Amino acid sequence: MQSRRKLRFRLIVSFALFGFGLSALFAVAALNIRAKVESQLVTASLQQDVDQAVEKVHRDPTKPAGSDLIEAWMRSDRTLYNMPLSWQGLDSGVHDIYETGADGTRHHYKLAVRKKYGLIGFIRYDVTRDELGKQQLLFSVIGAVFLFGLLSLVLGLWLSRKVLKPVSELANRLRDFRKAGKAEPLAPHFADDEVGELAHALDEYSARLTAMVERDREFNSDVSHELRTPLAVISSTTELLQGSPDLTEKLSERLKRIERASRQATELIEALLLLSRAERRGPxxxxxxxxxxxxxxxxxxxxxxxxxxxxxxxxxxxxxxxxxxxxxxxxxxxxxxxxxxxxxxxxxxxxxxxxxxxxxxxxxxxxxxxxxxxxxxxxxxxxxxxxxxxxxxxxxxxxxxxxxxxxxxxxxxxxxxxxxxxxxxxx
CATH class of the missing domain: 3.30.565.10 (Histidine kinase-like ATPase, C-terminal domain)
Structure with a gap:
């Protein structure tokens, strides 16, 4: 049936789908974990950094605001006016903003804002490079998915050829037996495994089938010989009797019936023998x-x-x-x-x-x-x-x-x- 796939094809597809699915699952999981961890780390770092900056200025207002990040500003309600207008209405927390950088390109920043003690602290962190890294990671993961899929396909081809090689060899030997018209032992050509066990079972079946065919052939030959001989005697005897000069019409009719019956029996034996032989050697x-x-x-x-x-x-x-x-x-x-x-x-x-x-x-x-x-x-x-x-x-x-x-x-x-x-x- 065309709807049923070969075992090797199903094995190859299974390996390929397994490798592709596993790689894709790994990629999705890696991306999700990276995004979640990155977001948590950046948010926690920014919040901690702005908190320590506010505390430091509160303790000593003469010292400038310090930060571990690249850019930081500390303003009061009176000096807030010199900050960008879009920043002035932001609440405490971490915000995503998009602005043009010094290089003239658009950058993505995370802006941490903290309002406390009449002070307003700003810390800006450029995450553009992180996004580029994320994009590179995405491309790398996609490449890894296809690479793993290709490797799985190649592995499936190699394994299927290696695993199914004994089965293919067994099928080829069976085809050779059909062409040659005689069966030879299969088990000696295979290892002592499942395929070898199958070959041994086929040898036993072939031996039983060959014995049955030989018995059938001998029986047909014996029956043909044993039946043809008495039928030939009956036919020759009726032919001799029909030549008798004193034969009555009634007796002649009976002899003709015997002759016809003998001829029909001979024809039936020949036809049945043809039927029997046709199953093995053709008509x-x-x-x-x-x-x-x-x-x-x-x-x-x-x-x-x-x-x-x-x-x-x-x-x-x-x-x-x-x-x-x-x-x-x-x-x-x-x-x-x-x-x-x-x-x-x-x-x-x-x-x-x-x-x-x-x-x-x-x-x-x-x-x-x-x-x-x-x-x-x-x-x-x-x-x-x-x-x-x-x-x-x-x-x-x-x-x-x-x-x-x-x-x-x-x-x-x-x-x-x-x-x-x-x-x-x-x-």
Whole structure:
């Protein structure tokens, strides 16, 4: 799924976001702490300095006002007039003022004012350089944030590559096994850690799966050999018996039924073996089969099922259709479709039409519900009215055979009358 990110990508993003978030949090905290501490220190220093200046002049008025700061003035109510007009109305405390300095540039000052004992003390402190320092600190912190973010990204890339290297190697070895067509032990190539444990578990699973496939292959080969031999004996024996001169018509008909049943069993074995082998090595192709001819043979083999029923069956070949598949595969698929149509149709007709790259089996039976059409091709599902006969495997086998050769099989109810239409569209 496209919405789910790779583990490495999520690890990289996590490292980058963690580093960026941590750096940004550190920067905000540093700026806030610096501003708060600076404000407290400057305010406390100015207030303490103006207090000591006032106290000193009060004790000895002959001495000029002294201050540890650069600029200080001490005035009385009578001499206050020679101070800047904007200062004269200020109350005791620390004030922010902005004035043009001696250098002609605008400066930011903190002005401490103290009114006591009829005296008014002024101490002015230039904080412009502090603001420049704060600005430099801000730029430095922003640079540090991006630097830490970049370092976190680089660290994430390096760590993700290092941490996920065993996982990537394990995936690459699995891909190589798929290309080579055989599995080799994985655990010896990895350390005794989580990835090594995963490789060991995959080795165990591969061993069990390989053993199961080998048993399945041997079973299919044994079944094929053991069933083909008696079927070949039955076919040759019926062929010899049909050549007897004193053979009655009734006995000849029975021998033909045995021959058809033997041929159908042989075709079914071949089709099932193709299905089994296709899951491992792909389908066997290259044979061209005439659909109309196979359909005619299937119809003849199914006629005995129509005995006792007011039912007719016909074949209409509108245009020739050839497929690149063994006749046995097509015969098994059509036998199930035609057999189902005869089985569920109590009276009326079954029509097999060939043309336009497809074959359709049309019956006049009870029909099917549109919502049940797809479900009938599932294993073990039988149609309504099936009674106790059948295991619900016929249509499932048809679906698997069609998927093997790229055909499209479907079933739908008739729109013009009662009944159903089973269709195979050839690619």
């Amino acid at each position: 066997t192709r290259g044979e061209t089969t005439e659909v109309g001819k196979v359909a005619a043979d299937v119809i003849e083999s199914q006629r005995p099922q129509m005995r006792g029923k007011p039912l007719s069956i016909e074949l209409a070949v509108n245009e020739p259709v050839n497929v690149n598949a063994p006749a046995s595969v097509l015969s098994v698929a059509l036998t199930n479709l035609v057999g189902n149509a005869i089985k569920y149709t109590l009276e009326g007709s079954v029509r097999v039409e060939v043309g336009d790259g497809r074959i359709e089996v049309i019956d006049t039976g009870p029909g099917i519900k549109p919502e049940d059409a797809e479900r009938l091709f599932q294993r073990g599902v039988r149609g309504e009215g099936a009674g106790g006969s059948g295991a619900g495997l016929g249509l499932a086998i048809v679906r698997r055979l069609c998927e093997l050769y790229g055909w499209d099989v479907s079933m739908r109810p008739r729109s013009d009358a009662n009944g159903a239409i089973a269709s195979i569209k050839f690619s």
